[in-house]
Amino acid sequence: MSSGSGSLMWFRKGLRIHDNPALEYASKGSNFLYPVFVIDPHYMKPDREAFSPGSSKAGLNRIQFLLESLRDLDLNLKRLGSRLLVLKGEPSEVLLRCLKEWDVKKLCFEYDTEPYYQALDVKVKSYASTAGMEIYSPVSHTLFNPADIIRKNGGKPPLSYQSFLKLAGEPSWASSPLSITLSSLPPVGNTGNCNISEVPTVEELGYEETQQDELSPFRGGETEALKRLRESIENKEWVAKFEKPKGDPSAFLKPATTVLSPYLKFGCLSSRYFYICLKDLYKNVKTHTVPPVSLAGQLLWRDFFYTVAFGTPSFDRMRGNKICKQIPWNDDDELLVAWREARTGFPWIDAIMTQLRKWGWMHHLARHCVACFLTRGDLFVHWEKGRDVFERLLIDSDWAINNGNWLWLSCSSFFYQYNRIYSPISFGKKYDPNGDYIRHFLPVLKADMPKEYIYEPWTAPLSIQNKAKCIIGRDYPKPVVAHDSASKDCRRRMAEAYALNHKMSGMVSAEDLRNLRRKLEEDQKPEVENKRQRKLIG
DNA sequence: TAGTCGTTGACCGA
DNA sequence: TCGGTCAACGACTA
Structure with a gap:
């Protein structure tokens, strides 16, 4: 001993x-x-x-x-x-x-x-x-201690990014140098009878050799994290001008962001070290962007979500979560599975979900598109279901940030302008009119689908589908919903749900929600009937 | 309590 | 590429 x-x-x-x-x-x-x-x-x-x-x-x-x-x-x-x-x-x-x-x-x-x-x-x-x-x-996982911020705010977490920034100020440790290197460590003590092993391989954990045709291009570890960080901040101009919303979600050969999130998630990279590096760089350039859009602003977003998550009971649920709007999401597993398995029939959405499956990572705006589509934009499926899928598949999935973003995108908290819906057709087209991103992740559309139809292949004449060797409904699914009417219906449901939350001052019971769900379905009945009639006549 | 503002919408017309 | 419109939210602040 x-x-x-x-x-x-x-x-x-x-x-x-x-x-x-x-x-x-x-x-x-x-x-x-x-x-x-x-x-x-x-x-x-x-x-x-x-x-x-x-x-x-x-x-x-x-x-x-x-x-x-x-x-x-x-x-x-x-x-x-x-x-x-x-x-x-x-x-x-x-x-x-x-x-x-x-x-x-x-x-x-x-x-x-x-x-x-x-x-x-x-x-x-x-x-x-x-x-x-x-x-x-x-x-040491975050820039600030979430408990300090909550204390400063009178016991409640701030619910807006700007108020968080004001409360947070500059981190206290930023004025003194961080301990970046260690020269040696004490030897390992006697481990007695404990069963110590080396780091296992996936095969040793019982996984068969993977059948996947394209694996995540991102390798884990501190060494890789620091290399990636160096490569990112080497380009001073790029860092100084970084504006998150201006990034291209369809860029996959060279992603539009640093892809440091998985390293921050596991703490392979210290967010504090990253922050100090950025502050040093900002000091040495004429102008630079600022939060929320700057690179430092992204680290502050992370801290914002950590703070709210820490100070909000049931943060990862709708029920019992005081900051979460109670919304009568539908329970449609068929739609959920179509979304999850990249079979919605919207190539932009399916390509993003394929990238998620293969790489475990996709651009932030791409995440916005698919999250909006699943919830308040088109399918009206519960955000908790989408959250579960992301939580499983993302290599950077982080409890606070993932839940925070799903609350955000589903207009359940933080963000409430439910009229702003991402189009599963035109949003991606803005960045990638040729559909290169879609062609990469959905090879079925790769060959000869003309760019005019790549975002809406169901509108392609049969002759074109034949020529492209991609018959919609056979080789690639028909769209699971019509975006125009589906998004319109989602808006209506959101408006009703918001009105209910307002009326009940947020104290919406399970029964209130059931009643609203019933009402929404009844309101929809005549429309469904009309559609059926039109189909019969047509 | 009223006014301001909010990480990143779509669409239209100029 | 821009600004206006759509319809209108809630957190925060003065």
Whole structure:
């Protein structure tokens, strides 16, 4: 056994060496260091029932990304004279066993605001403090401590970005230099009988060799994150002029953004280090863009959603969520599946959903289009269902940000102008009139579908469809809805739902919603009947 | 309480 | 490429 100054560094997110205050503190004055990552089978083991390759919680792309990040972390720890100790099992059980068996005086881990970790940390902290261990759990995943912002705002999270900015100001740590490098780490202590393994491969986790024809082009890990960051900020002019809404969602050979989000999600890249790099760059250019559209503004968006998510009970649900409009979304699994499986018949939408499936990433505006289409724009399917699909398939899916954006896009919170609907036809066309993005992700439309019809192939004359070897309804689906009438109907439903929320001052009961759903369906009946009649006559 | 403003809509006409 | 219109929301602020 060690001399009694061992520390356990528990990695969860924060899979990095640079700007890692928990790791730094754990190594300071310790004779031994136990750098631990616990693989939770619930998160990792194959689930054959799931709608895509992966576990019950995560798609294979993100599992792969996490494993790559862990391998990189292990390598970086080895360079400093340590290594990553990988253990398997239910995280709190595994950790408690380690704390009991090893000689640990200090337990260090990055603070996490997600409900999952909040609950987990209560268990672990309670054991560690009873056992007389020192616990160090600093906030280093975000620029600000969400609790500080909420306190400053009188106990409530700010609900607009601008008010968040005002409350937040400049982060307190930004005036002093961050600890970016570590020169060495204490050796790993005696691990006794604990079953330590190397970072597994996906095959070792039980996945078969993947059949997918196109894999995510993004590799995980701190090394890759820092390389990507360097490459992005090398182009000073590009950073200084960056305006998020002006990015091209159809750019896939060279994405219009940094694609640093997956690295921020797992903490392979410190958001604080990224922020400091941007501030340094801004100092050295004549002019630069500002929040909300600037690159620094994107990091602040992340903090905004973290803050609201932390301060809002049931943030990830409609019911019981005080900031969420109660809307009678329909429960149509057929439409959901068509959307999820890229079979809506709208090539722009289906190409984006295919990119999501294959790459685990797509441009922010592309996410807007498909989220709007699924919910308030066309299909009127519950945002929680779309959220689940994103949560599974995105390599950067982040609890606070993903839920926040679905609340936003579905006009359930933050954003309320439900008349502004993205067209599944004309929005993409603005950026990519030739349809190169569609042709890449939907090979069935690649060959000879003329650009005049690539966004609306069902309008192509049969002769053209024949020539393009793509018959609509056979080789590629007919559109699941008519956008013009569907979006009009969505607007009507949203107006009714808003009126109900207004009338009830937000206290809409389940029964109120049921009644409204019934009313909306009855209002629609004559229209459906008319359509049927027209069909009969036609 | 009234007025301002809001990360990124579509469409039309100039 | 621009500005106006569509129809009209809620958070925040003075």
